[in-house]
Amino acid sequence: MSDNILVTTLDEALKWGTGKSLWPFTFGLACCAIEMMSAMGSDYDWARFGSDVFRDSPRHSDLMIVSGTVTKKMAPRIRRLYDQMAFPKFVISMGACASAGGPYVRGYSVVDGVDQVVPVDVYVFGCPPRPEALIQALKMLQDRIVAGKVKH
Amino acid sequence: MEDKIIEVNFGPQHPSTHGVLRIKVKLDGEIIVEAQPIIGYLHRNAEKLAEMGAYPKGMVYIDRLDYVAALNMELGHVLSIENLMDVQVPERALWIRILMVELNRIASHLIWLGTHGLDMGMLTPFFYCFRERERILRIFDEITGSRLLYNYFAIGGVYSDVTPKSIEMIKEWTEDFVDKLEEIQAILGKSYIYVSRTRGVGKLSPEDVLSYGVTGPMQRASGIKRDLRKDSPYLFYEKINFEIPTRTEGDVYARFLVRVEEMRQSARIVKQVLEKLPQGDFYNKKYSKPMLVRLKATGESYVPTESPKGEFGIYLIGDGSSIPYRVRIRSPSFANLSSIPTMLKGYKIADLTAAVSSADPVFGEVDR
Numbered sequence: 001m002s003d004n005i006l007v008t009t010l011d012e013a014l015k016w017g018t019g020k021s022l023w024p025f026t027f028g029l030a031c032c033a034i035e036m037m038s039a040m041g042s043d044y045d046w047a048r049f050g051s052d053v054f055r056d057s058p059r060h061s062d063l064m065i066v067s068g069t070v071t072k073k074m075a076p077r078i079r080r081l082y083d084q085m086a087f088p089k090f091v092i093s094m095g096a097c098a099s100a101g102g103p104y105v106r107g108y109s110v111v112d113g114v115d116q117v118v119p120v121d122v123y124v125f126g127c128p129p130r131p132e133a134l135i136q137a138l139k140m141l142q143d144r145i146v147a148g149k150v151k152h
Numbered sequence: 153m154e155d156k157i158i159e160v161n162f163g164p165q166h167p168s169t170h171g172v173l174r175i176k177v178k179l180d181g182e183i184i185v186e187a188q189p190i191i192g193y194l195h196r197n198a199e200k201l202a203e204m205g206a207y208p209k210g211m212v213y214i215d216r217l218d219y220v221a222a223l224n225m226e227l228g229h230v231l232s233i234e235n236l237m238d239v240q241v242p243e244r245a246l247w248i249r250i251l252m253v254e255l256n257r258i259a260s261h262l263i264w265l266g267t268h269g270l271d272m273g274m275l276t277p278f279f280y281c282f283r284e285r286e287r288i289l290r291i292f293d294e295i296t297g298s299r300l301l302y303n304y305f306a307i308g309g310v311y312s313d314v315t316p317k318s319i320e321m322i323k324e325w326t327e328d329f330v331d332k333l334e335e336i337q338a339i340l341g342k343s344y345i346y347v348s349r350t351r352g353v354g355k356l357s358p359e360d361v362l363s364y365g366v367t368g369p370m371q372r373a374s375g376i377k378r379d380l381r382k383d384s385p386y387l388f389y390e391k392i393n394f395e396i397p398t399r400t401e402g403d404v405y406a407r408f409l410v411r412v413e414e415m416r417q418s419a420r421i422v423k424q425v426l427e428k429l430p431q432g433d434f435y436n437k438k439y440s441k442p443m444l445v446r447l448k449a450t451g452e453s454y455v456p457t458e459s460p461k462g463e464f465g466i467y468l469i470g471d472g473s474s475i476p477y478r479v480r481i482r483s484p485s486f487a488n489l490s491s492i493p494t495m496l497k498g499y500k501i502a503d504l505t506a507a508v509s510s511a512d513p514v515f516g517e518v519d520r
C-alpha cells in the first residue's frame with residue numbers, strides 16, 4: 001500500500017517536471033514559423049512558461065511544433081525527425097495547414113494534416129495563429145501532461 | 153585527392169536554412185568544392201490554386217508567398233490585375249499602399265537582420281529586431297486587423313482606411329526607429345567576430361549577378377544600381393525623395409550594410425508619405441466588394457515591383473472569364489538562391505551559413 005502511494009507520487013512529480021520543462025525543437029516550415037518566432041521573441045517571451053530552450057537537434061528536444069504546410073516531399077522527413085526525438089515527446093500542430101491542409105488542401109502536393117504522419121497532442125487553429133494562441137496551446141499541453149492525458 | 157572528397161547534407165532541417173532548404177555540399181577537407189541547393193520541400197502549388205478562383209481570391213495564395221513581406225506580394229498582384237482591367241484607383245489609396253509596403257519592407261529586413269544574427273551566433277540582435285518588428289505589426293494590426301498575412305489590398309483600393317489612431321502610432325514609431333536601428337547595427341557592425349566572418353565571404357561579381365538574374369539588395373551590394381521604385385516608378389514613388397544604397401564589394405557584409413541602409417530610406421519614405429497623405433476615398437466606389445469576384449478580363453499583364461527580396465511581379469493572362477487563365481509568379485528569392493553554387497565555391501564550410509542567410513531566401517516564395 002505504502003509502495004503504491006510512493007510510486008504514484010513520484011509519477012506525479014515526474015509529470016509535473018516534464019510539463020514545466022519542455023524543450024521545443026527549432027523546426028520552422030512556413031508562415032506559421034514566423035509567428036512561432038514572434039512567440040519566442042521579446043514581446044511574447046514564452047520562456048515565462050518554462051519552455052525557453054529552443055534546441056536545434058531533435059535528440060535534445062521533447063516538443064515538436066509543426067508550424068506550417070506539410071508537403072508530400074517533407075512528410076517523410078518530419079516522421080524521421082520525430083523518430084529521432086527521445087521519449088517523452090509531444091507534438092503541437094500549429095495552424096490550419098498542419099492541422100488539416102489549410103488553404104492548400106486542394107493542392108496536389110500537400111498532406112492534409114500532419115496527424116497522418118505523427119501523433120498530435122494539441123491542435124492550434126488560425127492562419128496563422130497569433131502568438132497568444134500558441135502560448136495557450138503550450139499551457140494546454142502542460143496541463144494535459146500533468147493530468148497524464150497525453151498520447152505517450 | 154579525388155577520393156578525399158566527402159559529401160555533406162545541409163538541411164532540410166537546420167536552424168540556419170530559414171525554412172526548408174537542403175544543400176548538398178561536396179567538401180575537400182574544409183573547402184567547399186561544389187554546393188547544390190535542392191528545393192521543393194514547401195511546394196504548395198500557389199500558381200495552380202490561384203488559377204482556380206476569381207481574381208481577388210488568388211490574393212490568399214499570393215499573400216503566403218513571401219510571408220514576411222505579404223503586403224509587397226499583394227502589391228505585385230493587385231497592380232497586375234488593375235493593369236489588366238484598367239481600374240482607376242483613388243489617390244489616397246495609392247499613398248496608403250506606399251506607406252504599408254514600406255513599413256512591411258522594414259519588417260521583412262528586421263526579420264532578416266535578426267535571423268542573420270542568429271546564424272552568425274549572436275542572439276541579442278534577434279530580440280532587438282523582434283521588439284522593433286512587433287511595433288510595426290501592432291500598426292498593421294490596427295489598420296488591417298491581422299499580424300502577418302493581411303489580404304489588405306483590394307482591386308481599386310484598400311479594404312480599410314488608415315485611422316487617425318494608427319497615424320499617431322506610425323508617427324510615434326518614426327520618431328525613434330532610426331536611433332534603435334543604429335543600436336542594432338552597432339551590435340553586428342562593430343563586432344570584430346561578425347565583421348571578420350562576413351567580409352570577403354560569399355562574393356558575387358556584377359557579371360554573376362546579371363547572369364543569374366539576382367535582384368534586390370543582393371544586386372545592389374554587388375555594385376549594380378537598379379531599383380524598380382526609381383527605374384520604372386509605380387504608385388507615386390517618383391514624387392518621393394529617397395536614395396538607393398549601393399556597395400561594390402558584393403560580399404555578405406555589403407549586403408548587411410545595404411539592407412540596413414534600405415531600412416533607413418524606407419523610414420524616410422514613411423515620414424514623407426505621412427506628410428503627403430491626401431484626404432478622400434480609400435477605394436474606388438465603382439468596385440464594391442461583392443462584385444470583385446465577378447470582374448472579367450482579357451489580355452496579358454505584368455507589373456514588376458521592388459519587393460524586399462528583389463524584382464517581384466505576377467504575369468496574368470485573362471481569357472474573358474472571371475477566373476485567370478494563367479498566374480505566373482516571378483519570385484526574386486528563387487533567382488537569388490540559384491547563385492548559391494557560385495557564392496559558396498572555394499569558401500570554407502563555416503562560411504556556408506553566412507552566405508546562405510545573406511541571400512535572404514523565403515521558401516514560400518522559392519517553392520511557390
Ligand code: SF4
Pocket residue numbers: 030031032033067068069094095096097098102103126127128129216301
Ligand atoms: S496555416 Fe496559414 S499561416 Fe500557417 S503555414 Fe498554413 S498558410 Fe501559412
